Amino acid sequence: MEEPEVPVKEPWREEASCRGHDLTLFFPDEGDLDGIERAKEICANCPVNDLCLSYAVETNQTEGIWGGATKQERRRLRRRWLKELREAS
Numbered sequence: 001m002e003e004p005e006v007p008v009k010e011p012w013r014e015e016a017s018c019r020g021h022d023l024t025l026f027f028p029d030e031g032d033l034d035g036i037e038r039a040k041e042i043c044a045n046c047p048v049n050d051l052c053l054s055y056a057v058e059t060n061q062t063e064g065i066w067g068g069a070t071k072q073e074r075r076r077l078r079r080r081w082l083k084e085l086r087e088a089s
């Protein structure tokens with residue numbers, strides 16, 4: 001499966017801790033718990049992890065670690081976010 005490209009349009013990416021890293025680090029195999037943990041450690045110290053996570057949730061990024069969250073974690077956040085949007089409208 002082709003890995004999604006990490007978009008470069010968002011200005012917050014300039015400060016991303018993953019810049020300069022091999023981005024395949026952020027797309028570990030599903031059962032690769034060590035790989036997931038390594039990516040999460042980098043994200044935990046990233047100054048823009050909140051913006052990254054919001055972007056990933058709002059644009060429905062379905063693969064990889066974004067903002068320190070796995071796809072399963074983001075799926076839950078997205079459901080909650082969509083529910084809040086529905087309730088607010």
Ligand code: SF4
Nearest residue numbers: 016018043046052067
């Ligand atoms: S939170 Fe993680 S994936 Fe997102 S920009 Fe920072 S280091 Fe990269």
